[in-house]
Amino acid sequence: MSNSRRNFFKQVAAIGAGVAITKPAKATEEFPGYPDSYGILHDTSLCVGCRSCEAACNEVNQLPPPEKPFDDKSVLDKKRRTDDKAYTVVNRYKDRDGEKKPVYRKIQCNHCFEPACASACFVGAFTKTPLGPVIYDPSICVGCRYCIVACPFNVPAFEYDEPLHPRVMKCTMCYPRLLEGKLPGCVKACPVGALTFGKRKDLLSIARERIRKHPDRYIDHIYGEHEMGGTNWLYITGTPFEEVDLRMDLGVTPAPEFTYSALSAVPMVVGLWPVLLTGVYAINKRNQKMAKKEEEEAVLAAIDKTRKEEQAKTETALERAKKEQQKAIDIAVKKALEETSRSKDKEENE
Secondary structure, three states, X not given: OOHHHHHHHHHHHHHHHHHHOOXXXXXXXXXOOOOOOEEEEEEOOOOOOOOHHHHHHHHHOOOOOOOOOOOXXXXXXXXXXXXXXXXXXXXXXXXXXXXXXXXXXXXXXXXXXXXXXXXXXXXOOEEEOOOOOEEEOOOOOOOXXXXXXXXXXXXXXXXXXXXOOOOEEOOOOOHHHHHOOOOOHHHHHOOOOOEEEEEHHHHHHHHHHHHHHOOOOOOOOOEOOOHHHOEOEEEEOOOOHHHHOOOOOOOOOOHHHHHHHHHHOOHHHHHHHHHHHHHHHHHHHHHHHHXXXXXXHHHHHHHHHHHHHHHHHHHHHHHHHHHHHHHHXXXXXXXXXXXXXXXXXXXXXX
């Protein structure tokens, strides 16, 4: 039994044990975030909507190319959200009065201190790392998609067109690059400095200093400093946050407090999860075996078809060669008879 499968059943058993708890689950203590974690500050007053960040994200994460190239600005005519083929998107927001220039905002995972996706995941597929990013392990994911429903920022997306091994896809803040000491792809590609990478505590100081120096340019608020208990992705802007689709109704309470309350209200569903997840696991395994069997049968059928085609070609070639040989013999015999006839006629004439 593989480690992933063993861990899966251990976690399922733990979920089943939780059914015996009749008292509503109490949320964990508020987590203030890792003190030396990193983050990214997005200053919308500097963003020009060039989509260089999108192109860099696409390249770094080896995502499929978009339907329209990254220099095609027509995609900004409508609002977009992240999906399984785009971990980040830039949206354009027009000024209501038409007096100011459009505002652009980059959208991606906000990497919460206490992620709703992680608190809603029964198998621990999501992890908040000390560096700051929230990462995902597809090897233990069972595809329940609770993380997608739980995210208050509507970020995670599911690979619906992947039949065998669908994953939940989202920005990782380029976690593998951080481990190598490199900048996130989007930050490195930004040509105007709208994205700043660094320790979160330093980014807060930078944001406060910009707001202090330019009170006419910015709203006196750093989005993500306290929202949902805090995030590692921060925003400052001169446009009301609601007008750039940043929710202001989330409050400062971490997501797990809401998640645990919701789960405690449905003990029967939680009790059925071990059975359900075991069934899902078995179905997935069966589908994989069937897919492998079908693939092997398809290969054998292709080999057999090729063999028969080659045999038919060989037989046809032999038949053609036989006919050509017989034709050559007939011609030679005819020529010999003609020469014999001519010789006989010549002798008679002499």
